Amino acid sequence: MVENIGLSTNRTLNPNYQIVNTTPEEVSDNNRTYCKQRFNFTAMKDKPYTEPELKRNETHESRNPKLTKSQRVLAEHWFIEYKYTDLSLNLVNQRVKNSKGMNKFTDAKLKEKNAISELESLKSLLEEGWNPFNEESNINLRKTIVSITIPESINLYKNFLLEENLRRKTLQTYESKLKYFGEYYPLLKVNQVTNQKISDFLKFQRTDKKWSSKTYNAAHQIINALFTYLLNANYVTENPVKGVVRLKGNTTPSDLHKVIKDEHFKLIRDYLAINDKFTEFFVTAIYYTCIRPKELRQLKLKMVDLSNNKIVVPSEISKNKRTGTIPITPMFKEYLKQFNLDSFPKENYLFSSASSIGGSDKVGENTPYYRFMSCLKKLNLDGEGYTLYSVKHTSNVARYLGGWSLAEIMAVNRHGSISQTETYLRELNKFIEFNDKEVPL
Template structure:
């Protein structure tokens, strides 16, 4: 083991007017001696508490590397390598550590965005049964699986896909730069054209009826779950968080809170008469208001629903009915509800905008366009 000097924060007297920095010494193989390295504490951190918090996390990383035997070894064109290869740790463990470091650079709102996107990546790993994958085992093929997951399963628009991939790619780059990851499979990703795609797929009337009949007979709880998506336009990730207390039986509304909603704002969903009948059938009377409406196994319980449980159940139903070739997903219930609300129920685009929680009606219009819905269609009847 080569000598080193552990990282420390300066100045010791914590004078805010002085230059704050972290300093350590690492062995340089070519120079055959210890060399001192420094990292300035970001000037935007104004208080002692903020600076100490940032330094504590940074120092922990540096000291861990020193204790693991890392050295400077310039090879060829100035490539820096270490005495030993990065440990093959759990991938999510490494990415969570990188997120903690990144948080010191980000504003509060941006932190929430990074956390949400990393949560989406974690959902993908679970979806592909890769939850325990090690850092060395995540390969370019897994990057393409993730990209396909965003496009086909979540049906994200191109701007969302770009932002998601660049964010996860940045965390990978941080891991490589700090010696925790060997490679960054996200490097070289070229942005998708940021135009709306037509990947959103709604059920045909025949397939909708077939799925509803199947779910009523074989998975009633999933049928209830899809009613909230179809009539309330609630996203699956949001619906997993809804508790009984969020369903206002007097005002006939459902509250979807900012930390769960896509646009980070509280949405109030109006309950239409058909969804109201479903809720009455579920019968929440006398139950603990803190229970999840759709918890584990989609039951009303205190246990949170696993991320992909509803997706997998819906896919099982599609497979049973041999409908997988039509590109339907769990999200198709929400898309179908939107199509039918406009074309059959006569809901205005402005009412749909409010239900969806879109900040601008143009967003709703573009969404409907991807579903090939003409907004000037005349209503055929009052319900859908």
């Protein structure tokens, strides 16, 4: 059975084809030329198929002279027949028959109406490139010709993001920007989107909604991510956002997740040590392991191997979907002793609900984030551009300045490339003194 790909409006065709061979079962390379010659390409008029026809075969029952015209119509065996050629599949002049659902009617007029509708639907499908023998080709055809609207693509992408288990706040940011995009182009197909249309949308929002450069660039990034998803899913052949320029403004990528200044980091650690031991542990764990906050929330005690001084982050919770191993440094191991982790069930979580250690339920999705931001606010540091990811950036800069190589930093962060690691060191020039350095001769 070949599913209807719905290339035309209000089509109900769902062919179940009976294939009748009129050529040898396998057309070899040696006799393909012969098959081409005996096939009447002129009759096809540059199409790989002959015109579909509705055939009405008599049956033993339909030959009964006592039947009325309507009864005879119902007793006949009706089917649609045509011939199709696909040389890539070694098919030449292949006869195709479809009778599914055509002979089950109890009303002659309905049978005829349905048959005509089936015939016209099949003709339209074939004209638009549908292939009765190649479902993979039909799937691509559905995506390139039928395509989907921008709101439909946004719904698909939102489902994809939900499977990625992003933080609720991140999802809300994506949804708000994509909502504007879908409302601006409610009927536009994704394969009709150009960089000019995206520019028009962003410029309108900039003017009408008074978007700042930061909001404009955030929307640019989110729409770019949407079309990257659509490109990977074969709904589009290129990403139109690539030709749209971001705005220059006071906010640059380095304004997010800034490296925490030494004096500020000391203030944060001292405050948490007195007022919020749970968040202090969470921040310390990020600093010593460079495990992402989302991964840390899902870390179970069985993944913390104190005997072998390592933490294993399994693929099911890892951002890159690969199992990774992080060393437990001597200082971090000494720090962990105060929690007596071996006294808890191994299936329990390192960071659990109710802001406790070693509980059966993992800590809430946004709990560490909100508690860390609350700390920053108490210390009047909430305007410095610091986030939980800043702790990871701070750790990477400290490692580099402490003599770690880029390869070692890449390994502990479980990055896929050195260039990815270098993004964490983008503020390194602020921490390096050149005054005492001589240029080698």
